[in-house]
Amino acid sequence: MNLEKYNKNIQKFMRQILKYRGNDAKKTLEICSEMLIYGTQTAIGIACGFAYYFRGEVSYWLNDNKQFFDNSTKALPYLHQEEEWDLMAECYNRMGISTANGGNAPIAMDYYLNGLKYAELSGVEHIKSLIELNIGILYSSVGRYEEAKEMFCRALTYYRKNKTLKYYDTYMMCVYANLVKTYIRQSLYDKAEKIIKIVKKEHWEGAEDIDRLSLLTIEAIFYHKLGKIENRNKCIKEVSEKISKNMGIIDIFEDFEEYCSMLLETDMDEDFWKAVNTFEPIVKNARMLYFQMQTVTLKLKYYRKNGKGADYLKAAGLFYEYYEIMEKENNAMAKTMLEIRTNLEKANIERKKYEKENKKLHQKSEIDELTQMANxxxxxxxxxxxxxxxxxxxxxxxxxxxxxxxxxxxxxxxxxxxxxxxxxxxxxxxxxxxxxxxxxxxxxxxxxxxxxxxxxxxxxxxxxxxxxxxxxxxxxxxxxxxxxxxxxxxxxxxxxxxxxxxxxxxxxxxxxxxxxxxxxxxxxxxxxxxxxxxxxx
Structure with missing residues (x-):
């Protein structure tokens, strides 16, 4: 994002937005609204594009999916017109994350691949590596393990070359944790164990609490698969002690969902409910329907296992309600994706038309009209x-x-x-x-x-x-x-x-x-x- 190519008013708006983004949502939204009015009145498209983009960003962090997608859909054509490829890549990456969190892997992959395309155009390696990591996570979740490992290796190559990055250990932990999960899914336990040892030795101390908690849930599953009950129980004990409603559980929900599924294969009911009762209100408050459905699914499995018929029927009714809403959301999501593609195609046509006209003007400015020689x-x-x-x-x-x-x-x-x-x-x-x-x-x-x-x-x-x-x-x-x-x-x-x-x-x-x-x-x-x-x- 090169602000120098825009006028002073846009630069002023952007300096204010960059000052407040991430720490004052209300103030950021106010500035975005002012910038949107300015862009509309002056017909300066990129002013509207920036305003919609950062409104979408705030909505993303507030877990307001509807507003996030609405603003992002409006931002993309403007960003495309001005070749703001890095912002487009970030936008698509967030859309991919939101869609994956909504349980729609095919549409999420479409967003990620678009994001990867624009990340490559932007030349910003950090964004590219984040998207590669997310694509790897998606591949692994649907059983395409070799493609997943390839993406994880690409991300690792970038992070290893950039050890001075802020949150370097967090990034490394995230990649390694997902690599371990992939090896476990493939029953390649020796490779999984090797990675766990590397993480504990090189990145454990520099990582965030939530990253350590994520690895502990994965370790518990690893030891459960190997039948090492004592090691597994030790990990479970640590998870139950460390888990808190104040942690960013949503970021590692998939880890907890797999962890709770593993607990259902044990007699550790107390630890199961400790986890479920911790993240259930969090996903509910965040209005993350797919995660709510996954939570109800865990409860259904528990009730069926323990013969709790009344509780099972009650949970099944709730699951059906969620399912109906989910169907509507998926339809809306598909509609949004089509709308984005249509808008971008229109923007692309306009851009090509502008480039053609610009080329004609450029030629006219360099060619003598009478002789068709250079002037x-x-x-x-x-x-x-x-x-x-x-x-x-x-x-x-x-x-x-x-x-x-x-x-x-x-x-x-x-x-x-x-x-x-x-x-x-x-x-x-x-x-x-x-x-x-x-x-x-x-x-x-x-x-x-x-x-x-x-x-x-x-x-x-x-x-x-x-x-x-x-x-x-x-x-x-x-x-x-x-x-x-x-x-x-x-x-x-x-x-x-x-x-x-x-x-x-x-x-x-x-x-x-x-x-x-x-x-x-x-x-x-x-x-x-x-x-x-x-x-x-």
């Missing part, structure tokens, strides 16, 4: 670049200035329309000679033209001067008012030299102009080739 603006850019290249490569440079002899008399007597036709015919011949020899030509103004060649010897420069004279003669354009011949003729001044540090591009132009002056002094209709030193004699 003096394009000439300036090209000449400066070719001079620098020739200097660096120690290669020769040829700059030729030429004009039509007695063109004023031609215009005055034949008329401007005929004069324009003459200029077009002459310019076509110049273009032909220049292009055949990999040269560049431009109309400098009026009847004056410039040709530039690179890396040819002085003998070739002479031959090209003579060749152009011959071609003009063969064209035999009538000019009864010329004082040279009864046809159109040219005078050419050509400077050939090898650029040196003390030379400037102007030295070549000045030398070519001197050569042209000499030709005119001896009767025009000719050419002269010389060096910069020759022009100074």
């Amino acid at each position: 003096r603006y394009k000439l300036k850019d090209y000449a400066e670049q070719v001079f620098a290249d020739s200097l660096e490569e120690n290669k020769s440079l040829v700059v030729e200035i030429l004009d039509i002899d007695y063109f004023k008399e031609y215009n005055d007597n034949y008329g401007h329309q005929a004069g324009d036709k003459c200029l077009i015919e002459i310019s076509d011949i110049i273009k032909e000679v220049a292009s055949e020899n990999h040269g560049f030509c431009a109309r400098y103004g009026g009847d004056e033209f410039i040709i530039i060649y690179k890396d040819i010897d002085i003998e070739k420069a002479n031959k090209l001067g003579a060749k152009l004279q011959k071609k003009i003669k063969e064209s035999n354009i009538e000019h009864r008012f010329s004082q040279v011949e009864n046809r159109v003729t040219l005078s050419q001044g050509i400077c050939w030299d090898i650029p040196k540090e003390e030379f400037k591009l102007w030295d070549f132009l000045h030398a070519a102009d001197i050569m042209l002056y000499d030709v005119k002094n001896i009767g025009k209709n000719n050419y002269k080739v010389g060096t910069i030193d020759d022009s100074r004699k």
Whole structure:
């Protein structure tokens, strides 16, 4: 996100948003509303885009999924238009997380893959690694273990190279924890144990409490699978002691869901209910329907296992209610995704249209309308670049200035329309000679033209001067008012030299102009080739 390319009002709004985001939701939303009004009134799309994006971000952190998706859907086309790829990547990543938390893996994957595409466009490796991690988690949850491990390895490669990152140990713990879960799901217990030891040794101390709690639940499952009851119970005891409603349980809900499923295979009912009763009100308050359904599913399994028929029926009724709401939410989610795609496609069409128009304007600003040659603006850019290249490569440079002899008399007597036709015919011949020899030509103004060649010897420069004279003669354009011949003729001044540090591009132009002056002094209709030193004699 490069704010320097936007006007001062947008920069001011953005500085305020960046100041309050993450620590004052109310203030952030107020600034976003002001920015949205400004963007609407001034028709500055990116102001609306930023406002919607950060409103969506606040809604995401407040677990308000409806507002998050609504604002993000509106933000994306504006962000796309201004190529704010990093914000688009973050937006899609959050959409993927929210959708995955809603139990819709296919749509979540679609969001993640879009996010990955824009992360690569942005070149921001940190965002890319976060999305790769989330894709890996999703792959692992649906049994595509090899793809999951590939994504985890990509993320690990990035984090290992960036040990100074804030929360480095947390990131490493998260990747490793999901890698351990994948190995457990594959029954590759030796590999899982090896990773657990690495985590305990290298990242345990620097990690957050919630990260340690996550690994403890995974460890408990690991030891349960191995039949190491004592080690398992030790982990369960630690989890029950550390679990708290003040922790960010939602971030590791999947770990707890698997942990509680494991507890159902034991007789440790007290620990099961300690976990369920801790996270149930949290997911309910967060209005995370899929997690609420998963919680009810755990309770249903417990009631069925222990023959609690009345409780089972009550929970089953609640599950059905959640299911009906979930169906509506999934339909709304699919509709949102289609809306995003439609809006982005429209934005893409508009962007391509803008680029096409911009390209036309750019070409128009660099092309002489009459002759379709480069104009003096394009000439300036090209000449400066070719001079620098020739200097660096120690290669020769040829700059030729030429004009039509007695063109004023031609215009005055034949008329401007005929004069324009003459200029077009002459310019076509110049273009032909220049292009055949990999040269560049431009109309400098009026009847004056410039040709530039690179890396040819002085003998070739002479031959090209003579060749152009011959071609003009063969064209035999009538000019009864010329004082040279009864046809159109040219005078050419050509400077050939090898650029040196003390030379400037102007030295070549000045030398070519001197050569042209000499030709005119001896009767025009000719050419002269010389060096910069020759022009100074």
